[in-house]
Amino acid sequence: MNELYVGALINGLLIGAVYALIATGLNLIFGVMRVVNFAHGEMVVIGMYMGYGLWRLTGWPPIATIPFALIGLFAMGYGFQRWIGNAFVARPQHVQFVLYIGLALVITGVHAVIFGPDPMGIQSAASFDVYRVAGLRIDATRLHAALAACVLIALLWAWLRFSLTGKALHAAADNLLGARAIGIRTNHIFALAMGMGAACAGAAGALLAPLYDTQPYLASEFTLLAFIIVIVGGLASLPGALLGGVLVGVAEAFAAVVIEPSAKSLFSYGLLIIVLVLMPQGLLGGRQGAGR
Amino acid sequence: MSALLSVDQLQSGYEGVAILNGIDLHVDRGETVAVVGANGAGKTTLIRTLGGLLKPRAGSILFDAKEMAGSASDRVCEAGLAHVPEGRQLFATLSVEDNLRLGGHLNRSRARMVRNLTRVYDIFPRLGERRRQQAGSLSGGEQQMVAIGRALMAEPILMMLDEPSLGLSPIMVATLFDVIGQLNRDGISILLVEQNVAESLAVAARGYVLENGEVVLAGTSAALLGDDRVRRAYLGL
Numbered sequence: 001m002n003e004l005y006v007g008a009l010i011n012g013l014l015i016g017a018v019y020a021l022i023a024t025g026l027n028l029i030f031g032v033m034r035v036v037n038f039a040h041g042e043m044v045v046i047g048m049y050m051g052y053g054l055w056r057l058t059g060w061p062p063i064a065t066i067p068f069a070l071i072g073l074f075a076m077g078y079g080f081q082r083w084i085g086n087a088f089v090a091r092p093q094h095v096q097f098v099l100y101i102g103l104a105l106v107i108t109g110v111h112a113v114i115f116g117p118d119p120m121g122i123q124s125a126a127s128f129d130v131y132r133v134a135g136l137r138i139d140a141t142r143l144h145a146a147l148a149a150c151v152l153i154a155l156l157w158a159w160l161r162f163s164l165t166g167k168a169l170h171a172a173a174d175n176l177l178g179a180r181a182i183g184i185r186t187n188h189i190f191a192l193a194m195g196m197g198a199a200c201a202g203a204a205g206a207l208l209a210p211l212y213d214t215q216p217y218l219a220s221e222f223t224l225l226a227f228i229i230v231i232v233g234g235l236a237s238l239p240g241a242l243l244g245g246v247l248v249g250v251a252e253a254f255a256a257v258v259i260e261p262s263a264k265s266l267f268s269y270g271l272l273i274i275v276l277v278l279m280p281q282g283l284l285g286g287r288q289g290a291g292r
Numbered sequence: 293m294s295a296l297l298s299v300d301q302l303q304s305g306y307e308g309v310a311i312l313n314g315i316d317l318h319v320d321r322g323e324t325v326a327v328v329g330a331n332g333a334g335k336t337t338l339i340r341t342l343g344g345l346l347k348p349r350a351g352s353i354l355f356d357a358k359e360m361a362g363s364a365s366d367r368v369c370e371a372g373l374a375h376v377p378e379g380r381q382l383f384a385t386l387s388v389e390d391n392l393r394l395g396g397h398l399n400r401s402r403a404r405m406v407r408n409l410t411r412v413y414d415i416f417p418r419l420g421e422r423r424r425q426q427a428g429s430l431s432g433g434e435q436q437m438v439a440i441g442r443a444l445m446a447e448p449i450l451m452m453l454d455e456p457s458l459g460l461s462p463i464m465v466a467t468l469f470d471v472i473g474q475l476n477r478d479g480i481s482i483l484l485v486e487q488n489v490a491e492s493l494a495v496a497a498r499g500y501v502l503e504n505g506e507v508v509l510a511g512t513s514a515a516l517l518g519d520d521r522v523r524r525a526y527l528g529l
């Protein structure tokens with residue numbers, strides 16, 4: 001019995017790290033531009049199809065898709081924001097909403113046309129690999145995915161904190177007029193933020209590919225999941241995305257063992273409501289600006 | 293020898309509102325020039341248009357023999373025209389040093405980042421003491437130093453300052469005008485926008501008076517200080 005709960009805790013922590021990567025991307029985009037990327041879950045699903053596709057073609061594990069997902073989704077996010085999205089940054093929120101919902105519908109439509117509505121799963125012997133630690137069985141695919149997600153989050157944090165370009169992202173979030181006055185190319189900075197946010201979503205998708213069967217309509221679940229995490233952790237807070245991701249991952253995992261697997265969103269919504277009532281700013285929210 | 297900055301029939305404004313109706317002015321190499329005018333005269337609109345934050349509707353901005361009208365601020369800054377904006381517009385949650393480093397990010401100055409930081413800390417020792425502090429936590433005067441230091445990091449040929457004395461104590465204002473005089477002696481040309489007419493004409497060689505988006509008076513500082521209209525409208529004499 002005890003082992004069941006410890007197992008759920010570990011599984012929740014591991015999947016939570018991947019969730020945190022998704023939410024980090026959403027938070028980065030929001031933190032820099034004050035724009036909500038309603039197509040975030042769709043970008044996760046692109047990464048999943050990339051993971052699935054690469055596995056079909058080469059048999060490589062989806063973790064090997066990460067470089068492709070990072071580059072592909074970065075280019076897509078950067079290009080979209082640079083050539084289309086930037087014209088909407090200063091527009092009212094309902095106009096932005098239409099733009100990003102539109103992008104989401106296009107991506108889902110393209111997925112449905114190319115891959116069809118049926119779930120596609122990765123069947124590989126490697127998915128049964130486990131590590132045994134102190135009598136516990138730890139799913140190898142999940143562990144690798146969590147480690148990769150943690151590495152990516154750490155790299156992103158370090159880049160935001162220590163590189164001059166990373167600081168320019170803070171600067172644009174902090175004072176756009178000041179940033180432009182000293183010649184920071186804010187169009188490029190916004191496109192970078194969207195590109196990096198999309199890359200987070202895509203890489204997380206590649207990591208999730210062996211864990212979930214991929215289908216086009218998963219996207220809205222991921223978007224919702226990312227919103228819950230971001231609101232629980234605190235809007236625009238990168239540590240908040242990490243904490244929120246892990247909490248939601250653990251809550252879902254416990255729901256699955258305590259009640260049944262289909263009850264998992266019940267627990268994450270429960271968590272959301274409790275946090276919203278007790279701490280409306282989210283657990284680590286309150287301070288404005290990217291990456292704080 | 294043509295002027296360092298020469299503005300010809302510049303028109304600019306905001307969506308649906310024309311503010312500047314054909315401005316002519318110039319700044320020679322090494323000069324300090326003041327632009328004075330009442331609230332709403334269009335001084336900030338002028339500086340923002342010169343700095344590439346607003347697109348002009350017509351007219352030309354020749355800086356260092358390059359046409360700048362319509363260029364975005366990054367190209368303007370790369371050319372050596374720095375902008376110290378009204379209200380300082382610092383990155384409040386970043387440290388003083390990060391604010392300064394961001395000012396030095398341009399290609400024209402990036403390679404000499406460390407040397408330029410040392411130079412700014414030499415001019416403003418207070419900033420050296422507070423380099424790790426959040427810029428938003430500094431006093432108004434210190435924040436204005438950061439705003440000027442941030443612009444200096446780009447090794448400007450000409451620095452435009454938009455009401456740098458706003459909200460500062462008289463002692464701080466005096467220090468500020470001393471610094472502006474020093475920067476000019478170090479070879480930086482200055483375009484100074486001020487409501488503080490007496491002080492700014494004291495550091496500037498020449499000045500322009502802006503009213504309702506037009507230059508209504510131009511001349512040497514001495515001539516402007518002696519002009520009846522200036523004395524009545526701006527000096528309260």
Ligand SMILES: Nc1ncnc2c1ncn2[C@@H]1O[C@H](COP(=O)(O)OP(=O)(O)OP(=O)(O)O)[C@@H](O)[C@H]1O
Pocket residue numbers: 306307309311329330331332333334335336337338378487
């Ligand atoms: N974003 C804007 N949209 C529309 N009109 C604006 C905008 N900003 C300023 N204005 C108008 O442009 C005119 C000139 O403003 P500007 O800020 O250039 O004046 P200023 O001379 O700098 O005044 P102050 O001394 O108060 O700073 C004003 O009438 C102002 O209302």
Ligand SMILES: [Mg+2]
Pocket residue numbers: 335336337378454455
């Ligand atoms: Mg002004």
